[in-house]
Amino acid sequence: MRYWTNELWRLGYLAGGFSLIGGLLGYLGWGLALGLSLYLFVHLKHLKSLYTWLITNPHEEPPPGDGVWGDLLDRLYRYQKGQRQAQERLRSILNRIQESSEAMRDGLVMLDNHGDMEWWNSAAEQLVGLKASHDRGQHITNYLRDPVFIDYFNRLAYREPLTLQSPLSDNLTLQISITLFGDNERLVMLRDVTRLYRLEEMRRDFVANVSHELRTPLTVLAGYLETYSDYADDLPPRWQRGLGQMQSQTDRMQHLVEDLLTLSRLETDELSDNGRCIDMSALLGHIRDDAEGLSQGRHTFSIEADASLSLRGEEQELRSAISNLVFNAVRYTPEDCHITLRWKADDQGLLVEVEDDGDGIDPVHLPRLTERFYRIDKGRSTATGGTGLGLAIVKHVLIRHQGHLEIDSHPGEGARFRCHFPDERACQASAPQASSALAQ
Template identity: 35%
Template sequence: MIKFYHKLLIILTTITVVSFLILGFIVHNSIYTISVEHQKKELQKHAQQIISLHHNHNDRRIQSLAETYESNILILDKGKTYRVNTNQDFNIEKRKAELLRQLKSENPVYILDGKAGEYLFGIEKGNVTLLMSGEYDTVYALQMQFWKYLILMGIVFIALIFFTVRYINRTYIQPINEVSYAASLLTQGNYRVRVPESSVKETRELYVTINVLARRLERLNSEQKIQRNRLVTTLENIPSAVLMIDKHGNIVVANKTFYDIFNENTNVEQQNYEKLLHPTLKKLVVEGFRTEKPVYDQVELHLNQIHQKFFDTSCVPILTRTKKRLQGMVIVLHDITQLKKLENLRRDFVANVSHELKTPITSIKGFTETLLDGAKNDEASLDMFLNIMLKESNRIQSLVDDLLDLSKIEQNTELDKHSIRLSKVAHHALEMIQPLAQDKNIELIDEINDNVTAMADESKMSQVIVNLLSNAVNYSPPDKTITIRVYNKERCKVIEVIDQGIGIAKEETYRIFERFYRVDKARSRDSGGTGLGLSITKHIVEGYQGTIEVESELGKGSIFRVQLPE
């Protein structure tokens, strides 16, 4: 691409050359015309003088004039021809017929042969015809001299143009180009660009202005980046999902929490909210746009067929400072699912504790009143009632002990941990459950590998295994088998309790570790269970950074699997 400097130089040079050529041709022709007219007049005067001398028969004077004019002369008078020749060799005889022919149409006749440098002149006066020829290179010499001066002037003028354009380029064009380039870099976001200070007064202010602008833009950009980074950091670390929607309904901002909660793998920005949001949320957004006032509500969203979440939702319209024009809306979704679950658990816990305590207390109170009414005098009834009251008291004590254990486990996130022989703990737990299994004729199968160790506490792990085995015995019909396995696995220790009991329905498996939850409530109460065993087991296992899971099929049995890290 040709620069402006070169364009200007080419244009001015072209204009100069064309102007000088036009001027040259005009002057060239003017020199020819003026010179020819001048010589024509001079030759006419000379011809009249020679004709006058011819009439006076002054041949010597004619000869002298011919030599002075360096011309050959041919005089035709009444059929006679008079020649006056000089030492010059001109072809007047060859052009004689041509001159005489032209004299018939014009008088006098002048012919100039520029290439040969020869002129021919003819005039007719009365009966006398005078023809003259001679050398005449003055016109050509003047023209050549003119072209030399013109070319020299053109070269000088072009040189002046070159230096003038160069000066203009350095003084004005180059600074403007530098400022233009700097401005283009500024538009591209390069705010560190600077232009050197100019010594030219006319462009110094332009340089100073562009540098001041660049510094201000750099400062503003830095401040904007800091503010944007703060905003992005804040949005990305807010535990709530945040969406910003413009006035056209397109999403312009979505933070990381939104993608995590709704499992969005594609970028949602610049997409319309109606295609992405849940219908319940869309209603709140529409309400916010309609009223231009904040909308607050708690919503329940089913993210898929299994999971549902609860959100404390805020839809806040963004208005201009004058509060006359709606610019968009900010949607904040605060996940309160855990709070809802805790609230439900607390409510269920209070209800269950109340129920579990109320039942034995009511039973003890009833038997006490019966004894006070006179049944104490019957020894058989007295023994039976006292045994029942003792059993119910033991139930209350077990419930309180389990609640205290669960509370201690929840409060102490760091459990005692040291190397234990897990195989030995499992054998001891199996011995403890053996009498309970014999009462139902249940066979306990020992598949415990020797020398299995773990980083845990013996009493806590014994409680875990006993709880799992006692549950298996309680929920298994008579004459079944229960298998316990303890073995090493890659990077973990595994405990498995496999029964052939009543099993657990698939929709209930995720609830069996909740407090007071029972698969078969009647069977659990008959066995003296409190409904807290599996909940305590889960808390102990998780306290050792382990996992507990269950595989079950209704009517066929269950497998409880505990995995402890090495």
């Protein structure tokens, strides 16, 4: 404000002084015009200096000036200095980020909002063979052409990471995670999980082989125990009790082996893309009937199903998954509880829901419920005949059908298990298929 006041005084001095001189000489108007012209000339001179500085060397110090121009140029200099310092700080941060990214063993690839590759670290070059000379600006699906990755990339559902072989070598297994940020931009993380993948394969092979080898001796034991049980009345009471315990534990071991074999098959076999169109309303009816037999009148059941909706998939697998959820509700809820089975469409696609009004589950257990052999109450699970594999089977069945499981429960508020399927799994069941489902 002070500079503007001084500038007004300067204008007044020039205009008044030249007007006075012009008036004394008899040219008042010319004197005023000369004073204003001189004032304008000074401003144009400063403006030219500023323009020349901005065009030729804006990174150098601004030219000197006086009055309001001096204040303006001084403020520009301070702003320029602050911007330069901010740029140096940002450059230093970016350098540290790049150095830390280069030190990572995991590959990082930054994509723009079109999916074109903008930047990557050296680990990405080693894992997938990217070259800055010709790959920068290319769309990532032009380089990672696996149909599984293309489908994963386009669906924008990055809840779970994707595991696939590196384009460099079939012996290199990568885990790919994608994170959305900014204006639909993406950060792709590539991790070498070859060792973990091989260990997982060894574990699966071991479990499958051991389960298969146990199947035969258990079948023999069950057969002999069933034969001996026909003559149980002729045995002493102590032997009768031991025979009953052996039968119970043999049945439990057989169920465990069957569940392990089912898990191994789900992990190794590939699901057909087509499958069959399943009448889910009829399927839920069959599962409800089985659950009523297990409950023996201790629970009540209801079905809320949209008969116009059908699901494409493997019926036996889906029946196993949904049955596990319903049977768990029967086993782990008190008597007189109500269990509801739902089949409908929602904002995420298609939904199968199993809800009960039992004791509920502490939320601390929910993230681990789908782990193998995880039990909230080991004593209760053993007493009810659970193997700890039911929800793991549910999880793998849903993954094979491009779905996912959501669990919502709190103590005293019951539990709700939601099986979400994408809209692409919807289909129109024909009459023969519907009737065959009812006949099973």
